[in-house]
Amino acid sequence: MTVKAQLRQELRAAERALSAAERADADRKIMALLLAMPEYRAARSVFCFVSMPREIQTAPLLRDALAQGKTLCVPRCLPERQMSLSVIRSLDELRPGYCGIPEPPEDAPALSPEALDLAVIPCAGCSLTGDRLGRGGGYYDRFFARYNGVSVLLCRSALTRADIPMEAHDRRVPLVVTEHGVYENGVLRPYH
Secondary structure, three states: OOHHHHHHHHHHHHHHHOOHHHHHHHHHHHHHHHHHOHHHHHOOEEEEOOOOOOOOOOHHHHHHHHHOOOEEEEEEEEHHHEEEEEEEOOHHHOEEOHHHOEEOOOOOOEOOHHHOOEEEEOOOEEOOOOOEEOOOOOHHHHHHOOOOOEEEEEOOHHHEOOOOOOOOOOOOOOEEEEOOEEEEOOEEOOOO
16 A cells, blocks of 8 residues: 555544534634635635535535635546536536536536636645645646646645655645644744
């Protein structure tokens, strides 16, 4: 088993050890911090994952982006582990897609990565300096090969680790939000 696979296994166990109340409390705090970030407030176009049950719940962000009139894109899985950045105008457009993940319909318009102001990224775990361990599908590795804009990584503090193995294709995400605050290049931002 690779080091990354072992760490994913350890992080899944840590995730399962969190109670529903602990997850909900962390998610609420993470969403409040994210919605208050100047990078989010200034963004006209936002790309964000649609959460599965154990992931950080992104519905508050998705609803807020739509209510604010931002262009909201969510992933739609394509062949060869690619993602379409599909524009949605309502959460009602989402239907179970690849692996049961809620996705927009095939005919949803797509935005190019260059048109994004902010990308909100999931992870299995990360370091506070933004070294990210994905779930192993490579979808976000391929996304980052085409996107150089502002990204923010969401992670519950129980799933942060000081040392995340990185490979040549892995990209550090300089902004990390946990329930304890917003970290920029590993430094906790002061509260305003």
